[in-house]
Amino acid sequence: MPNTYGNNSPLSYNKYLRVKDLIGLQECLSDPAHHDELLFITIHQAYELWFKQILHELDAAIGLMNEDRLAAAARTLRRVVEIEKLLITQIHILETMTPINFLGFRDQLNPASGFQSMQFREIEFASGQKHQSLLNEFRDDEFAYGRLQKRFAAPSLADAFFSVLRKRGFAAPASEASLDQEELTRRFGKRTRAILEVLTHFEERYEEFQLAEVLLEHDEYFSLWRSHHIKMVERMVGTKRGTGGSEGVGYLRTTLEKKFFPELWEARTYLDTKHGEGGCPFAKE
Numbered sequence: 001m002p003n004t005y006g007n008n009s010p011l012s013y014n015k016y017l018r019v020k021d022l023i024g025l026q027e028c029l030s031d032p033a034h035h036d037e038l039l040f041i042t043i044h045q046a047y048e049l050w051f052k053q054i055l056h057e058l059d060a061a062i063g064l065m066n067e068d069r070l071a072a073a074a075r076t077l078r079r080v081v082e083i084e085k086l087l088i089t090q091i092h093i094l095e096t097m098t099p100i101n102f103l104g105f106r107d108q109l110n111p112a113s114g115f116q117s118m119q120f121r122e123i124e125f126a127s128g129q130k131h132q133s134l135l136n137e138f139r140d141d142e143f144a145y146g147r148l149q150k151r152f153a154a155p156s157l158a159d160a161f162f163s164v165l166r167k168r169g170f171a172a173p174a175s176e177a178s179l180d181q182e183e184l185t186r187r188f189g190k191r192t193r194a195i196l197e198v199l200t201h202f203e204e205r206y207e208e209f210q211l212a213e214v215l216l217e218h219d220e221y222f223s224l225w226r227s228h229h230i231k232m233v234e235r236m237v238g239t240k241r242g243t244g245g246s247e248g249v250g251y252l253r254t255t256l257e258k259k260f261f262p263e264l265w266e267a268r269t270y271l272d273t274k275h276g277e278g279g280c281p282f283a284k285e
Helices: 037-066 070-091 099-109 118-127 132-136 142-153 157-167 181-200 206-237 249-253 262-270
Strands: none
Touching (some): 037 099, 118 132, 157 181, 157 206, 181 206, 181 262, 206 249, 206 262
């Protein structure tokens, strides 16, 4: 019986990893092919493969949290953080190009842009950072829009985290976009207070603490990727407009303050040794 690779010959490394197909995917648009364009394509295709793996792990972590398996979920997210550390380092390989060499093939990329990375947006949506305007940007791409719609509608990593806290006795209400601002603020406050309880009593709530910490690391390293990416872009092209028509570095800078889990960061502001005696502004409700 033929194996899944289409013939009866023994499985080999090259067949299993489909190396022939893989190394044929880097097609340069410059003519003659610019030396550095291969590097540019390879880096970005590698990013997309790692994004696929991150999404695989985020989905697993959400499933594990839904099963109340917090230690396993935290371990899964540790892998995500390690991948993100690698992605930060990978950015700087692009800086081995000189700016003039990058400009030698950059115009060939119009109107494509990193802004159009479907999987990057999926990671944002899956982590809890959902914006209808970003979803709408993909309306003309049926494949991407379909995937992103599912991510947008599905419970996120943040939703799963606060859901598991509720199951474990914390007052950590769900946040719904349809609520008015006063109710959203009140719910945000309760969720922040739940995090304060975890941080204050981390020995008694060790599983919740470990999960909260690795979620914060995911948020931190994704933000660090944004920061390093901005500096790389500025080093290459200054403040030129992006190939897709965006404001380039100007737009990228506006993304630096984005957070997947703002309550995890906010709780640090109110944490002190007198927590519960006035140190938390939401302690008396």
